[in-house]
Amino acid sequence: MSGFSATLRREVLLASRSPADMVNPLFFFVVVVSLFPLAVPPTPGLLEAMAPGVVWVAALLAVMLSLDGLFRSDEEAGVLDQLLVAPVELYFTVLAKVLAHWLLTGLPLVLVAPLLGYMLQLPAEVLGSLLLGLLLGTPTLMFIGAIGAALTVGLRRGSMLLALLVLPLYIPVLVFGAGSLGRALEGLPVSPVMAVLGAMLAMAMSLGPFAVALGLRISSGD
């Protein structure tokens, strides 16, 4: 679809002009994870036991915070109103925007995760599970969060509301994401949990844009 690739190109171009937006969530993720070893007593094994939860909660918060601005700049510039009346289905525009956002902020976060896993003293065998889990989980988080971002786009103090709306929706991903790493740590096969994460991604990616598009239409007062 030309509308799809045009949106994708536009997003990448815009991001390359303000790299800070891209790097901030990554920094947030790294800083939050590195706070934990300082706050937790150095009991052997404690950090390892906490690691799945720490990494996944930090990734989830980083994704959520990065989503706040997903549609806001478009809305302020008036681009959103144009997208709503454009002859391209809003579904594709939304899909492209969220995917571009994931490529620019989510993927770096996934790639840096093994390093953080090493910092949290995770054994090297489970780093693959960590990587794969986040690879499947973060785009799901993006698509779910985009629904909240679409609903709060025109609101002042929207970021607090966004957290209230989106965090309960994130729980299944958190449960299975952290669960996959926990299973890997116990030496259990992770493929069933990864399959569930993949199923959630497929659902979020195929049905999420409908809800996001509807949310954008509602927010624009259409």
Added chain:
Amino acid sequence: MNPVRKQRLLIIVGALAGVALATGLLLYAISENLNLFYTPQQVAEGEAPIGQRMRVGGLVVEGSVRRNQETLENEFDLTDGIGTFTVYYTGILPDLFREGQGIVANGTLASHTRFEATEVLAKHDEQYMPPEVMEALQRAGHPAASEPGPEPEEGVSY
């Protein structure tokens, strides 16, 4: 076909493909026994893998409990009426642990007859009866009075 129709068709096909993929993946996950819960029957039939962490549930066989007060070592037999195996557990058993009651244990299967538990949890009684009715049921040997049911996974609860 005009472009708008073509786009809509593409969306519907894509969404259906996504839902189908999700369903397939979920079916695979469920077939893999996601929660790693095994019944004594499955253990007896060799369905449960040896040496892996898992969860088992069943009824404690009457008269099979052997406790060592010094070392806190316990062993008892677990059954669902079809299969039976022995559970070994070191530690304090929960208050509601009784012979004939349903329990759930986490641990590792050492062989097809030996389960080494790291945690033993007593199942709650699911009967809602006044005491006199319960006594009457027990006197009459009614199964409802003695069997809380070995499979507390499904069903309604609050």
Added chain:
Amino acid sequence: MSSDAVSRAGLPAHFFAVSLSAGLLALMTWFIWSAPPVARTVWLAGGWTFGVLFYYGALRYPHWYWQTLERWYHQLGSPPHFYRIAGLWLPWLVIIATVLCVVGVVWGLAFAPPHHEQGNSYRIIYLHVPASSAALMAYVAMGVAGLVALVWRLKMAEIAIKAIAPFGAIMAAVSLISGAIWGRPTWGTYWIWDARLTSMLILLFMYLGVIALQNAIRDPRQAGQAASLLSVVGVINVVIVRYSVDWWQSLHQGSSMSMFGTAGSAIHPSMLAPLLLCMFGTYFLFAVTVLVRARTEILWRERKSAWVREEVA
């Protein structure tokens, strides 16, 4: 049903019939799924009787059915009509709800026999179970109303969501609080991260999210639509949370704390009777508070119209 009847009654009635049956179906399924065994039988029998009669009538007198449905659709969809009908029903609903709740609670607290193991602490059941079931039922109702509001843009469906959410939030809170207090003497802990408890907590969060979103958006129609979308997404989420936590917990702690665990579990009639009274009483309480809030909301939204001015003056 002849296609002639469908075309004569027009599309709205058709949509209404479909949504009504879908809503009824969802509610019935939920009732049957969550009911104690005895009540399950009663509801199943009642549901079948109702269904057979309804569809027999629909086949025998299609015109009358369609006309009635169309009339209901227009009356329920029209705020002044709804306001008046709700006003007529309210006194009766208040009386029924009060009588059922008071009789049920007094019976349960003072007259029902004690539990054979838990003693008297089980008496919290007469508070806890009705509240939990009302919280779940209200969420299902909110999801159905959300779907109707999104698909047909029915103003009354948006108002319904706004009226249901506070009741649901309160009931979820009651369920959590009474459950915690019951859990302490029974399980030895106020709280565990069991699937059932966790999903009720998430339900409370979802209610709070819907309320917050509604309050954050100025325009009532826009707020209604946004809340509808959120409540529909939330229904899916609550279902997934329920199962995800069940699967996840299975590895760590057993769900050993379930109360009515097995399908064959029994609750003695002497304990069930007050419980059923309390449950029905809570459903009537649901109707009362939702109608009161919906009437308030209608008045406020239509404050510029002539009929509201007459009504208020």
Added chain:
Amino acid sequence: MHFDSLAELWQMGVHGPWVWSAYGICVALIALNVVWAVHRGRRVRRDIRGLIRRQSLQEKQ
């Protein structure tokens, strides 16, 4: 009645504090819910009456 006296009903064996505190808190919450709904209805009616009054004043001027 299952209990012999009101005092026994209050004590409920050993479980009195649990049962009564649960009922106290939760019945208060439910009552609050109803009172809150009714109160909001009254306030909205008052506000609308105020609107009407102000409007008729403006029309007179």
